[in-house]
Amino acid sequence: MGLAYEFDWGVLWRQPYGLWLLKGVGLTVIIGLSSWFIALALGIFIGTLRVTSYRILRFIGTFYVEVLRNIPLLVQMFFWFYAGPMLFGEHLGRKINHINELNIYVAILCLGLYTASRVAEHVRAGFASIHRDQYQAALSTGMTQMQMYRYVIIPYALRLIIPPLTTEFLTIFKNTSIAMTIGVAELTFQSYRIDAETFHGLEATTGAMIIYFFLGMAVVKFMGLLEKRFKIPGLVGR
C-alpha cells in the first residue's frame, strides 16, 4: 500500500486558492508591521520607565511588563476581542463591536501591546549593559536626566539590542498566526481554509511554511543591514 494521500500542488496557484494565500500573506505582513511599530514605540517607552529613578514610573513599567508577558497571547487575543468592547459600556461597546474588520484592529493592538512588553525587557537589558560611567559622564556635562536618556543612553542601548530585537521582529510575524483564533484571515487561516475546502491541507500548509520562512529571512536580512549601518566602531560588535 502506497501513501493514500495524493499531492496536488496546483492548489497553491489555482484560483481562488492562490488568491486566498496571497490575501493571507498581505494581511500577515500588514498585521506584523503595524504591531511591530506599536511594539517598538511602546516597548522603548516602557523599557525606559523601568530604569528611571522615579519609583512610580518604575512601578508602572514593571506592572505593564509583568501583566502582558505573563499571560498567553492566545488568551489575550480572546479577551480583548470578546471582552474588550464590553469594558466601554453597553452603548459604546455595541458601536465598537460593529466596526468592520474589528478583529484585525484587535489583533494588531493586542500583538503590539504584548510584544511591547518583551521589547521593553530587551531595552531594559540594553540599559543595564551600559556602564554606569556613561550615565555619570552624561550628567556631568550638565544634561538633565531626560536629555541624558534621549541623547546618550537610548541611542546606545538601541544599537546594543538590535540582535535580540531581530528575534522579536521575527516572532511577531509568527505570532500573527494566533490572530486566526479571532477570525482574522491571515496566512495560516487561509491555508486551513484551503484544507477545509479541498482536503489538500498538506500542500497549503507547506506553502504557508515556505512563505513564513521567506518573510523571516527578509526580516533577518533587514535587521542585519540596520546593525551594520548603525554600528559604532569599537563600541558595538566585534
Add this chain to the structure above:
Amino acid sequence: MRRLAIIGLILAFGLALVCAPALAGPTLDRIEKTGKIRIGFREGSIPFAYIDAKVGKHVGFSVDMAGLLAENLSKRFGKKIKIVPFTVTPKTRIPMVVNGTIDVEMGSTTYTAKREEVADFSLIFFFSETTFLVAKDSGIKTLADLNGKRVGAARGTTNLKAVRKLAEEGKFKPAAIVVTETHPQGMLALKSGKIDAYSTDRSLLEGLRMKDQNPDKWMTVDFAIAYEPYAYICRENDSDFRDFLNNTILWAIKTGKFFEIYEKWMGPNGVVPIKMSPAYKDYLQMIVYPISEGWWKKK
C-alpha cells in the same frame, strides 16, 4: 497492524462478493426464517442512535424507529421478530450493509449521491438544517432580514461554506461574515453584540440556546440555507425490504407515532431539543401516500 486491517477488509469484501449469491435472496425471507433482523446502530450519534451508559444498550430516535420496524415485521410473519443490534461507525456502516453483516443501518447517515452508488437508502426521515440563531426581539424572520446584518459561523464548517456561498451568489448581503473558532465563541459573539446571527446546524444551535442563561432570549429562525438529509441504509436490489422499511416510516407518520418518537428525543424536553421547521413538517405530511391498516401483510 494497519496493513493487516486493510488486507482483512479486502478479504471481507472479497468474501462478501463470493457469498453474494447466498445473500441475494430477499432479506425478508431470511428474517422470516431466522426470526431475527440485524440492525446497525451508531454508538455516539445523539439523539439518533447512541449507547446509553445507564442501560448499556443502544437508544435514540432511530433505535425507536427500528423497534417499529421489528413490530411490523412481527405482524407480517405472525411471530416475534427480534432485533440483533450491531454497532457501526461512519466508516463501517456502508460496508456492513453491503456485505450482509447487517440488514439495515438506522442512525443519522447523510444521504449523498456518492453513497447511493453503493447502497440503497430509505426515505429521508430527517433534515439537518444549516440555519441561524438570533435574538427573539431582533425581528429577523427571513433571509432578507439578514441583509446589512452581521452574521457569524465557525471556521472550517460546512455552515460557513454555505453562508459564504450564499453571500457570494448575492442571495443576501450581510454587513460582515465573522469567523469564530468554536461554537461557544459564536454564541459569545452573538451575546456580546458582535454579530446579529450565528449559523450552524439547527440541532447544535438549539443545544447552544439551551445552555445559555436565558434560553428564551434566543431562537432559531424558521428558514434554512442548506440541508443535509438523513436516511437509513439498506442493500441494493432488494426492493421488497426497502418498501417495507419505507412503509414503516410512512405508517409511523400517518399514525402519529413518528411525532411521538420525535417528541421523546427532540421535543422541548427531549435529549437534544430540535424545533421541527415548518418545511420539515410539510415534507413529512407530503410524503405519506394513502396507506391503510394491514399494509404489512404479504400480497
